[in-house]
Amino acid sequence: MLELLPFLISGLGVGSVYALSGVGLVVLYRASGVLNFAFGALGALGAYVAWTVLDAGLPMWAAWLASVATAMGLSLLYGWFIAPLLAERDSTIRSIGTLGLALVLMGFTEWYWGSSPRRLILPTDAIGIDLADVRLTGTRIISLVVALAMMAAIALLLARTRIGLKMRALANDRGLSAVLGVYVLRVDTVAWLLSGAFAGVSGLLLANIVRLQATLLTFLVIPAFAAAILGRLHSLPATVVAGLVIGVLEATAILLPGFAPFRTAVPFLLALLAIILFPNTQRLA
């Protein structure tokens, strides 16, 4: 049991970023009915921008700002110019549209920055708490805190504020909401901006915890989808818990004899299990 502890703690690091990404995905879905396949790609591009800013000698806050601003800006551009063209189509098509965005962003990032090995170093890497053979670095603690804080903030936003109400109305029925006086463009803007901000932050944290590599970061959105599925694409707390569980199980699975080469499949297996065991799909189709 004791030998599990280091992996449990290590898994919390990646798990918290899965949780954060999952919340970002669910928020946009609840506000606009679009599942953002480009979430990972936006984060990846933001992370590379942050690396370039740091490489140029600018301070850390500039890197964070540049990263989040890039992701938010691109997300907003998509939300303003392309998403409205698909607004009348069903949810699946609108989500597949973001897939096109993901391919464009991923291709650009790989082409522009190339494949030399890079590392995104954050100052919080150096500090940490030592617990039983493993060190929980400052970055991972921050990821955990940020994931929980942003989840709470978004939950409050959706439940208690006017803009949150309008976002939920828009997701429920776009046409009716417009008739009732909800400014569609403004609310959409907020939703896409929020999603972009989440993407930027997740991208930075993942690039630090995992690896600064565009294709990998783009497709790390798939385990984030798994967390979102476990949260039924609706409940934010469930998504956070799911993300953490996925991260921890993926890390501790390395100890299972024979299963270790397959442990990257843990997010997918969990998502499929959830779908089989809890087939209530009324909310989701």
Added chain:
Amino acid sequence: MTELPPLKADLALRLRSVRRLRLRSLWQMLLVLFALALLLPLCANGYWIKTLVSAAAIATAVSGSALLYGQLGLVSLCQYALVGVGGWTALRLSHGLHWPFELCVLAAGIAASATGMIAGLPALRMKGLYLALVTLMMAGGYQVLISAMGFPDGGEGWLGRAQGTDRVLMARPALAESDGGYLTYAMLWLAAILGLVEWHKRSKPGRAWALIRRGEAAANAAGVDVLRYQTWAFGLAGFCAGVGGAILAGGVGQLDGRAFGASESVMLFALSVVGGVYHWLGVLLAGLLLRAVPALLTDYGVNGYLATMFFGASLVHALTTAQRGIAGQWLDGIAALSHRLRGSRVTPGVRHD
């Protein structure tokens, strides 16, 4: 003999002409594919023959993906994983049991079909976005599985991996040993699969699918067993993927576990939509986009990632403006041209009484 009242006579006439047009389009398709099968090996050089074999194999898989999306509006993001399942089965049977090539292809199709149906069972009650997500999860899981397992290459044991011995290439059919001959063979399989899909579209399953697409309520009211026909569609799409995988394995000789990531399935779906899911020409175009265009760019030394950007942009374009894909735009262009040439004053698509 009483004459049919005018409306009914009109209807019978229209039905007859529709049937005639459809039969003609089926013959057109088969003719074009046979012509390509015979002419392409003669015109293309070594590099392009190999590329077109891959394009034909992928087009076979795309026909399944296009069927699911075009006929039923279902997004399947695991088609390339099913290609892998088919390829694995074909390689295992060929190396291990030395079955004739055609049997390996059929077995591959059946294996992928069964996998598609079993894996799709939980998803069958779902639509739209959830189906897309579930199939994406399956593709992700397959990626991990096949990266660790690898494909059979002549070795012993269940996995058939060669340890410490030479890797064996898959045995090709006796009449199609050379690359050119194999290209003809692959095109014939593509024609067979497309013919199978077209036959489905024109008979009972096709009508059931059209009703299901309108709405489950409408389908149920008409007495269509939705579950059965949806499963059938999944099975057929899986069969197309499996056959494609076997043809791909025979073409390259061996398959690599690292080339079957979830991203490949996603690209396959994306380019099916760009090619056009409502017509067989779209299927061919998607195969070319997936294999021939990157080969062309490689020939000219263009960075592969620029192609990825171009495909992403094409997908968005196809979804927003060109919903019938490139094939749709070409067919519209051909139709407009032929009408102009015939000097007809009848505008296509408008009903004249």
Added chain:
Amino acid sequence: MTNTLIQRGARAAALLVLLGAAMGASSAFAQNKPNCGLGNGKKATGEPIAIGAVVGKTGPDDFSASAASAAAYFRCVNDNGGINGRPVNYIVADDQWNPETASQVAAKLVRDNKVVAMAGSSSFVECGANAKLYAQEDVMVIAGTGVPRECFFSKNYAPVNTGPRVSATLVGAYAATAYKAKKMVCVIPNIPSLGNWACEGAKGWGKAHGVEVETLAIDPGSADATSVMLQAASKKPEVILLNVPKGIMVPMLAAAEQQGLNKKIHFVSTTPGYNSDVPKAIGPAWNNAFDLHLEFLPVESAGPDNSNWKAVMNAYADKDAPRDSFAQGGYLAARIVTDTLLKLDPKKLDRASVSAALRKVSGFKSDMLCKPFYVGNGARHNGNSSGPIAQVSGNGFKQIAACETAQEPELDDIRADEKKLGL
């Protein structure tokens, strides 16, 4: 009058100094002039000879430095009389790390372009995909870099580098001796023909020398380097041997540093870590604390052939073309093929005669290699099985141990072949 004398003297001295400097500069300039092929400064104008290469450029890593360096050498050869008057037409193809594409481009090079040989190939996937084609069409490949097992177990494929198995054996032997290790963990990607092969050499060496070596096969696509490092550390080794591409080596070292493992365990690596971007990427915590095996002598060596390689790159390659060990391999491969072709009759250069001549290559000397290179007639080729050890120092590397040759059971057939050739 004394002033004039002094002035004249000063002027004469200044002139002498200038002359001396000019002569020195011109001799230095003469030293920097690359020497390739016939070295006669005449442009080759005969019928071109087609030579090909397959590299993995677009994908998880960029291996194209090898072919870029070989291309520079061939351009130099073409400017210096070519192959007895005939220029080399060097065609490089990118297999995009996909075996399907690799077989397509190989078909293009072998069947459409009708190359007489391949030089400077450097790909992860093409050995397995194309070995049969090369054997069928009798094309010899003098590769700049080979990685998986198939590259070292093919009749027609002769890589100039040592390969990951030999590299791991050599760096493992060094680490076990230098750090008095009784237990080592070898980390390798779980890719077929690599995961079950490349760490076994170190294991075999360890068995004969009382050192336990455990293999840890990891999923290269995994996002979680920390768990891998924790798992390796949980086996309580004195040394962790990383036998992974530099793209995943850097995050592993980052994770190890974050966990403080670099203070408890010695980390060493095989050749992929020898790249000018790596010291900066891994950071100051690894200064003088990270050793690696080099397949050739260090990039900064002052030997004549190494200097010639740098001169060729400066004169004929792009400014941003990497000058790393891949490039060294490409240069050596190109030089081997050129020297072999120069010995043949330029009017009768066909694939059969070129392949036969390449198989006879033996005793090819270069100060970039620890021992002379050979190809031989065997069923497999591993002509380079030695190398020195270097260590990360500041923003670069420094050599810390001399050339050693690998000793492990799988190389027995290679040693037997070498004995027969009298090496």
